[in-house]
Amino acid sequence: MTDVLARLREMQAADLPVHGGRTLAYVYDSGLPDVDRIGREAVAAYAGSNGLDPTAFPSLLQMENELVGFTADLLDAPDGAVGTVTSGGTESCLLAVQGARDSRPDVTRPRMVVPSTVHAAFLKAAHYFGVEAVVVPVGPDFRADAAAMVAAIDADPGRTVLVVVSAPSYAHGVVDPVPAVAAHAAERGIRCHVDACIGGWVLPYAARIGRDVPPWTFAVDGVTSISVDTHKYAYAPKGTSVLLHRSSAHRRPQYFAHADWPGYTMLNSTIQSTKSGGPLAGAWAVTTTLGHAGYERLTRDVFEAVDRIVAGVAEIPELSLVATPDSTLVALVTDATCDAFTVCDEMALRDWYVQPQMAYAGQPATIHLSVSAGTLPHADDFLAALRESVAAAVAAGPTAVDPEVAAFIAALDPAALTDDDFDGLLLAAGLTGGDDLSLPDRMADVNAMLDLATPAMREALLVAFLDRLARPVRATRS
Ligand SMILES: Cc1ncc(COP(=O)(O)O)c(C=O)c1O
Structure with a gap:
């Protein structure tokens, strides 16, 4: 038995580290080992429990209701708002699209309007659920172009079942103009989903500590649903996200029941049916341990790290920000003397993982950073590595494809x-x-x-x- 666990650890050594604040995509590190331990123990304690039937596992229902309540408080949800804990951001986005489609059985060829920076999960949803995605180019500031989104809705409002905006977008880290888009959607009776999978847990605390945050929560009229991932900036173990709806009527089409077969009546709130209770227990344990005060502290830390990185980047002539970050995501662009992909490789040699993003729509390739609270103690080290990596990339010259x-x-x-x-x-x-x-x-x-x-x-x-x-x-x- 110990051999198997030793082998597991050996294999894991080849993976990106999930702790230490040096992996700036895929993982989110609070830098608090005790909180991580509590999360892991909760996952282990519930690994075998089945979220399929909340009457059989009432503790899972209680944890879900408490976690959804915590999230509803955070996102200014009105009385009557409800939610579901899903397996991650993609499942929340899929369900937002599926629910919007099925709320309009009168529409035979449903379409949804999305900005070109919307997360690929929505294109996956379009593909899975047969909803046409009308992709609207963003403006020069990389935010959704509200006028163009409105025009796209009005091109065929009768078939439009959903409009989506991001808070913030993954690629550029900026918040879309939610009020203008949501107001127009509401006028037309169309659902408006805010994808806050990656920013939804930090932006409210950023506002509380006095940073400038554009409006995007349920406080904005016309927003009908929001997705926010607990396995990102709530620093919970992987496997949970929360999908909130303004009312239970908005959530209803998401539910699936099937009684017309000889087995148990299947009743699901998510795409998964049998689902481990582990991730939910992990998210509940971490959010309960940290509470709003803990997240406020972590948000101060992560923004201190972001501000230091932004200031450091300003001193590297070959680098610039794609946009001033509204949240904790930083996108960097290199000048013609410095290859962005080589910078990523050089950072990896210095034990930093930064994520390459390919050229898109006339914009050059960029470097993505999802900054964590756990990065703050290493911010100077990060900037030193970045300076060295840029110098090495300049020395190496352009990467030419044969x-x-x-x-x-x-x-x-x-x-x-x-x-x-x-x-x-x-x-x-x-x-x-x-x-x-x-x-x-x-x-x-x-x-x-x-x-x-x-x-x-x-x-x-x-x-x-x-x-x-x-x-x-x-x-x-x-
Ligand atoms: C804005 C946004 N939406 C959706 C997702 C998808 O989340 P997941 O990878 O948890 O499925 C992400 C992931 O980074 C995201 O940033």
Whole structure:
């Protein structure tokens, strides 16, 4: 038994660290080991409990109602607001779309209006639920263009079941103009969802500590639902998000019941049916331990880290902010002398994970930072690593994609990518083909190649790549 746990730890050593504040995407670190321990113990205690039936596991129902109540207080929800704990941001976004669609059975070809910076989870929802996504380009400040969103709604209000805005957007960290969009949606009787998956737990505390936060909560008329992830800035273990609705009537279409079969009557509030009680218990334990006072402290810390990073970036001539961050997400752009992807590789060599974001809609590639409270004690170290990484990237020069490879990519049809095409690209990218697939230490060349590809081509390449990675490990058969 100890061997198995030792092996687990050994395998985990290859992963990005989830503690230590040095991983600036995917994970959120409070920097408080006791809080993490309580969260982990709660997950373990409830790992086998089943959230499928709240009457069989009443403690799970109680924890869910308390967590939703805490969230409702945080987001200025009116009396009568209700919510559901889901498995994560994507499930909350999926349910917001599914609920909006099913609230309008009269609409045969539903559409929803979203800004081009909306999280990809909404495009996934459109794909899953057969809702047309009308994607509206954002303005020059990377915020949703309210006038363009209104025009897109009015192009076909009868078929529009939902409009979505973000607080903030993942890619640029800015809050959309929620009041203007929500007011128009309300006038037309259309649902307005605010995707605050990543910012919803920090922005209210940011306002409480006196920072300038644009309006985006239920205090804004016309907002009908909000998603906020507890497994992000509530610093809870992975596996929970809260989807709040302005009223139980708004939530009702999200529920699924099926009694017309010989087994138990299935009654679900989420996409999952059987679901571990662990993540909910973990989120309940962490939020109860920290309380509003704890989150206020952590929010002071995380914004101190953000402010120091922003000030430090201003002193690096090759770097600039894509936008002044409204929240705790920072997007950086490099000048022509410095390759953004090489900076990411150089940061990794210095044990910092920062996330490359590909070029989009005429904007160059950027570097994403999701800053955590746990990053604050290491802010100076981060800036020193960033300065060194930029200097190394400038010294290395531009990452040039071999013109033949570029021409090969340009000639490929993403809809008809064959295994042979993919093998050719793997070889060209220095990733060995066949069964022997391995990632290079430096990703800049691969990223530069992907950056050249159209989004459709990038999707096809990455799907093919994931298909190669995800192969079963079989016991050898004689
Ligand atoms: C704004 C926003 N919405 C939705 C999601 C999806 O959340 P998850 O990765 O938990 O499914 C994210 C994730 O970063 C996000 O930033």
